[in-house]
Amino acid sequence: MDRGGHSADPDHYSDTVPLRPVGMAPQPGASSSSSSSSRDAAPAGFRARPSRSARTASQDHEHEQQRLLDVDDHDEDEHDWGVDEAGPSRDAGGVDAAWAKSRGKGKASQHARTHSSALERIRSKYPANVVRNQKYNVASFLPLVLYEQFKFFFNLYFLLVALSQFIPALKIGFIATYIAPLAFVLCVTIGKEGYDDYTRFKRDVESNSAPYKLLVPASEAAGIIGRSGNSASRKRAFADLEQQGGRGSAMVTVPSSRLRVGDLVFLEKNQRVPADMVLLRTTGGDSEAPASTGEQARPEEQSIFVLDDDDEPDSARPSHERKDSMSKSAITAAREEDEEKVELGGSGTCFVRTDQLDGETDWKLRVAVDVTQQMSEDDLVQLGARASVFAGPPIKDIHTFLGNFTLHPDLDGPSAPITPAVGDLLDGAAEFSGSRPSQQVIALSQQPHVVPLTAENVLWANTVLAAGNAIGCVVYTGKETRAVMNTSHPETKVGLLDLEINRLSKILCAVTFALSVGLVALNGFRGEWWVYIFRFLILFSSIIPISLRVNLDMGKTVYARQIMSDEEIPGTIVRTSTLPEELGRIEYLLSDKTGTLTQNEMELKKLHMGTMSYSWDSMDEVATQLSIAIAEQFGAGARDGTKSPPPLQGGQALLATAGAVIGGRGRRDMSSRVKDVVLALALCHNVTPIKNDDGTVTYQASSPDEVAIVRWTESVGLALIARDRTSMSLRATDGTVLSFDILEVFPFTSESKRMGIVIRERMTGELMFYQKGADVVMARIVAQNDWLEEECGNMAREGLRTLVVARKRLTEQSYGAFERAYKAARIQVDNRNEAMNQAVAEHLEHQLELLGLTGVEDKLQEDVKTTLELLRNAGIKVWMLTGDKIETATCIAISSKLVARNQYVHQVAKLKTVEAAQDTIDFLRSKLDCCLVIDGESLQLCLDHYQTAFIELATQLSAVVACRCSPTQKADVAKIIRAYTKKRVCCIGDGGNDVSMIQAADVGIGIVGKEGKQASLAADFSINQFSYLTKLLVWHGRNSYKRSAKLAQFVIHRGLIISIIQAVFSAIFYFAPIALYQGWLMVGYATVYTMAPVFSLVLDRDVSEDLALLYPELYKELTMGRSLSAKTFTEWLMISIYQGGAIMILSLLLFENEFLNIVSISFTALVLNELIMVALEITTWHIYMFVSEIATLFFYCISIAFLPEFFDLNFVLTTRFLWKTVVIVAVSSFPLYILREVKARLSPPSYSKLGH
Structure with missing residues (x-):
């Protein structure tokens, strides 16, 4: 027998009906024959559920046909799950129904068992319960990674230049000169992406393979065991099942990915909920509830199972509805029961931790369905079509669930035993022994009992059962769970600096093309002019230096290392090493509240x-x-607790107030109040x-x-x-x-x-x-x-x-x-x-x-007030997005100084109409100095109908607080601000509900706190507390951006100046596309001769750390992008043209007998010029800078002796070579030094003022 298969013994079949989706209609056509009563066949202590009362064949056939029609017409967007009496099979065929004939008082039951095709057809509509966070698969990995790299013009240009060297007519120099840097960058990127995705794959496999206990009929368990686990585990499971005799219920362990809608899942303490489930039953952590052990449930723990109020006898009402007072013995017993309930934990409630779903650390109380709480595990799997669960279509709202649990009355013979699942006992009733009490059981009406279901009856996926055990019915799986629907897929983040470099590359490409065409045009387009244009393009390709990408990536690595090694912000982790410069460009900070701004510790x-x-x-x-x-x-x-005082009268009652009657009472004493x-x-x-x-x-x-x-x-x-x-x-x-x-x-x-x-x-x-x-x-x-x-x-x-x-x-x-x-x-x-x-x-x-x-008071995190004040002074606008209520958020905004002193706070809540939203926007236009506090519902209304107008106003406000925001709503706000303002947005949070927001931001920062590490793991940067944000942005972010901007422009300058020298040389020598510097000179220029000094700029700093934190206004200048702008690019372009022209023209003017002398003089002057320019750019010297300058100069001098094809040692070692080189370098660099000093005195930068 396989999973869903049927026992060969028909007597066991009545005990194999698990919860099934509604609409899984029984199929007509099962045979029926006589057999012995299953009740007689059942062993002692095992109660088989009787079959339903007999119906006529025609009525049953019409009923089943109508159910099948309902299944076909079932809306796929609406879930309707329940218990199907028609068979336990997941994938087996029809089953002989002869067992029901004798149990139905000799009349054959016309209810055929469910055919496997209908069952699987319906269940297959719902998604598989799998988690997938991978970005790639085996087939898509390489194409997608290469696409991500070459969608930028910068990399695409380098690829075309490298490929051109395979064409003989276009070949200029060594192929490795053009291919090696690009191949290095691609290998590093592909390796990093592959490792990251493999890590995600392993996490997915671990999550999908997590074992869960499935509650199934014992006769169905063997088939499931046969396809689950390894051989050893199967043997143990079969042994346990054989010992049980194939009757009642059984626990079968299956991986999370095999759970399906309608399954009954048994959860243990501290176990993650694998899918959205309706809570059917809870038990204590150390003992079972009475209903599961066959003991009588205490009256206070039971639900009166009455469908018609008119049929309810007064004696059956709960004790609190009776007018007679409790006796002294009853009072004592009630107190003892209170203590027992704490130990048992079988009162139909459980706690779940939802911190990875909604970001709140407090445990949430969940309530089991009253009817099923009183049932044993055997009763649950025997319910059959008597029970059904209706659930609405999957939505994102984790606070809302609309559903019903329906239990139909058991229409079997009067001799059938009644369990606490379908009846209730009066207070003080006799012990329940499995036989029907004579007068103490309340009769059921013929109508179904419907229990409304709300969010407190549901366990959402990714929550954790905090105490006790629980049994739930799966209603949503996979991508339809609330957790998945509230998680957005992360996008590949690209820094603003990278985008700016990409735009500059396009400009430089246009300059290269214009220069190439210009030189060919000046030559009159002679000969194969189109080939000459391409050769010039390749000659001038150093204008867009291929080493720029390598230098910037290495710089990012240095910045990340500096951040993580900072002892003043311990525990900080850089998870996305491509974004350190973004920390210096933030203009909007979107922050969570609970656990981020506050410690989540309340005190009256x-x-x-x-x-x-x-x-x-x-x-x-x-x-x-x-x-x-x-x-x-x-x-x-x-x-x-052994003696109870007599009932107190009048003002003596505990709940009474001494002589108090509203509107006419005397003065009460202080202790009473x-x-x-x-x-x-x-x-x-x-x-x-x-x-x-x-x-x-x-x-x-x-x-x-x-x-x-x-x-x-x-x-x-x-x-x-x-x-x-x-x-x-x-x-x-x-x-x-x-x-x-x-x-x-x-x-x-x-x-x-x-x-x-x-x-x-x-x-x-x-x-x-x-x-x-x-x-x-x-x-x-x-x-x-x-x-x-x-x-x-x-x-x-x-x-x-x-x-x-x-x-x-x-x-x-x-x-x-x-x-x-x-x-x-x-x-x-x-x-x-x-x-x-x-x-x-x-x-x-x-x-x-x-x-x-x-x-x-909700205690704020350490230094939150000073941090927010400093960030405001740095020009960063702070928004607080929280799922908390509007009053709480307002209080925190005030206490944290997010709201300035005496600043007007405008609260907007419960907007229902478009007109109300328009009125709010009109009011805000006249109150741009206020702090806006708005709830999620009103925010959504404004964004749906007046997105542009609302965001235009909101982004001008000094502070905005959004309350009752869902995780996706937080992410939407971040995306809208990014799209509308085109500014850099940083999001910070500490809970799983902040993951979507963090991933939607330009820079996501996660705080490792009491709510776990989900936000930290999903973020680009991870910190331990909110106050670390100050140094991360104002110091490390500012330095990273300024250093990378300076490094990028200097690398571009390094390529421009050698291209200008080449252009002047070609223009003088009849516009011939011949390389001036070839072979090792070209390779060495971009590497060993200039790379170390230029790269040492990543250690430069214009102000000290103390000044940067003391004057956060310095950060505001960076948001304007002045460090890398069209103005600065033009300045460096002019410098390159001047220096390149000066070096080449002076080298020609000082030309001696051989062409070799031009190469040696100009190239030496070029290297020395770059070393001097680096020294002029440095604001604060570091030991590495000094060493790199000296070591590079020494290495260049030594290498001259090993390059006789480029340097004539007899000439290089003469004084003529020395003075000519000094003159050229002085003319190319000294005037720039004079201009810079004059500019610094006439218009000094802000940091220089602070330095003095």
Whole structure:
């Protein structure tokens, strides 16, 4: 039997139905015959699922034909997955259905098993679950790499010149002179690209080969094992399977690439999620949940499985819906259960780390589907067509998921056993033993049970399961996963300097062509003039020196080495060595917030309660007042959980306020008010305590704000000790344990800007609605007050995140009315969220009692303020792009000094119409000195309809903050700024959600931090903290650009001057295309005679490091491109023409008897001239510069003796040769020195002023 094959034993077939995509319709035509009951054949402890009730053959046939039609018409953009009863096969044919005949009360079942062709046809619509980050394959590698190199005119020109030397009529000198440098560059580039892509390939293979456990029916496992793993692993797997007897469920290990839509995947702690999955079931890290062990699930962990509200008996309602109070024994038992739940972790929730997806380090809570949470693994694989999962089309939004889980009722005979998966037990029911309880089970209606699915029910690919184990159903694979859809493919980055050199090459080529045609024209186009033109082009090819590319690449390597060896920015890594000069041209810096500007460590700094205010240094008083209030209401017996005080009445209840009634209450004492606000903060959150292996407790929540507040409540004496989906327990400093039932939680969203919770205190049955949120929304929800607005402003000016805390007392009647309205809204298909929000607003969110205001500080990274100020002074405009909410981003912008003091902050949020976007743009035109804070939705609206106008205005603002940005939205902003401004854009981030933005920038910088290394690995440069950016840009970036600009122009000058000498020589000697310098002279000129001194310019610096950091305005000059511009190019062109003409003309004037003397005099003067020019260009001497000058001169003098074909030693060693050479060099270089000194005094550069 292979994977998807069927067991030969028909009795086993009922247990082999895994989750399958909906629409995988059963195929008619399977045979049916009598067989013994599979229930009788099943061994003890194994519960086979009964078949469905009998139907007529014609009805079933019509039903199956209609399902097949639905499959063919299924929209490929809409995913609809589920469980198919029609067979376990992935690739096997139809199966004999005789097993169902006896189980269906003697009537043959007409449900034929799924035929493999239909199953594979549907599943093949979805992409394979593979990761591919390679840029090339074996066939495309060489063509694409060569294309990337020769798409630049610079390299293409050199290639044509090199190829021309294979044509005899055009051959000028040694072929190696033209081919070797180009071949060297190409070999280095191809080798580097090949190594990088091979590294990516190995990472892909590792990811795609990662093993995952597949939950399948035992009868199907053998076929999968037969094609998976090595022989040893297969033998062990077969042994385990044989011991199990082929019944129930089995775990089969398969590589990640073989996972497909509909598979059930078992995940373990710290395992990466391989595909987008709906969470079906969770278990604790050390033990299984009761549902999987056959034990009775505790009442508080179960979901009441009722489809029709009218059929629900009152006795079946949860304990918090009954009006009678809990007994003392029940209270004690509930407390014990709270402690047990922390250990078991089987409450249907799990935590995932999403830092590689959304960049947030806080663990995210995920909730399993209630129905499947209560099922065992055997039950899950036996569901068949009773269950289906509907999922919408794949989208990029990681915060949104719309789907349904549908469980159809089991229509089998009344004698079928019921498991916790399809029923529920009353509180205090008898032990569940596998047989149907007589009166305690709630009957199912005949309608399917539909559970709405949201993003909290889904595990996205590339997240990591942080605690416990989980089982999920794959819904999106491969390129349809959220992680892949939010990752853009990196482009090959080319520095601006390289582009400028490429443009200069085109200009130089035009100059070369014009010079060649001019010389032929002056000769009257005689003879084979077209051949002469090509020969002149080759002779003058040194105008575009082939060594320029080699020098620049070597310079980049030196810059990278200097950056990585800088002890003041340890850990800095240059991953793209072709871009160091880009660091000196940055005009826009796009930065992430969390973990980049901030440490992502929150701390509550201030608590204000109207007439009382507590700062960080007075929190001890809060702890004292809290302990007094709790001690007044609890006796010693409550502290050990063995004795419960009688229900408190009126103002004695914990949740009550002494004599408090809104609108007419007396003055409360201080301790009671402190207790109220601290208790509200300790309850109104989504934090869950996680016990680590070493016994310590870690708080996990969706927001660091939440964790900071809970840590603060613990510090003042009220600690969170346990929490699951239905309950929460707090412990006071004196040991008192306070237990609460969680009835509803309303999580924070960017739209609502608030978070609420409805809780019931167990001892008193008191109901309370707590809510906290942003002041802009809470101000209209709380009762009238006279201090909230003023204090919020005060805290905001301190850079603190403000949260308004309020509460509302509920009665059984008011909560019941809300519950009915909320439940009705929750099952709506259309406008579900709007209806739920409306129910909350109508029944809960009005006239809340204002308790207090908190101020939380997100600690900034070290030296962030000074870094941002320095970058602004350097002319760099900073944008902050974050996925955080608008209030948080605004606070950080203020505290980090991204927003200048007293600068107006204009917030734009929730724009829905084009008209609103136009009004925003019109307003910004009159407020160009403001800081714009805009949310992702509004930003997208502006970019979709008014991209040019919006970017034109936004790029003029001193600072822009974009909130709630998706990863692709961040990348789009970077691309748009680059396209519109044509300026250099740098993006910096530390999380996986910043990768797309980093790759879209001209320069991407990743920070190695708490969120992992994904951003660092994808970036061009990697640093350890944000403050390193100062030295990286202002010092290393500035030096790299200025040095490369000077080096490029000097190398071009070196080629121009020898070409001018050649042109003058040819013009004098009848325009003959004959080379003046041949052989070793041409090779040596560009290498051993001038290369070392010229290359030493990469060590030059115009100012010291301290001055560069002290006066960042020097950096601003570089953004104008003055170091390499048309003006500087023209200056060097004129210098080359003057010096080349002077050397050649003077050499001819001083010509003696032999032609050999012209070569020796002019070439010696040329080499000495270049050494002097290098010395004149150096601003700060380095020991290597001095050594290179002396060593080069010495080597040239020695080499003369070994080149008799070019130098007449009898003439070279005479004084005539010496004085003639000195005169020529003096005429060619001294006037330039005089002009430079005069210019420096009349119009000194900025750096020279600082130097003095």
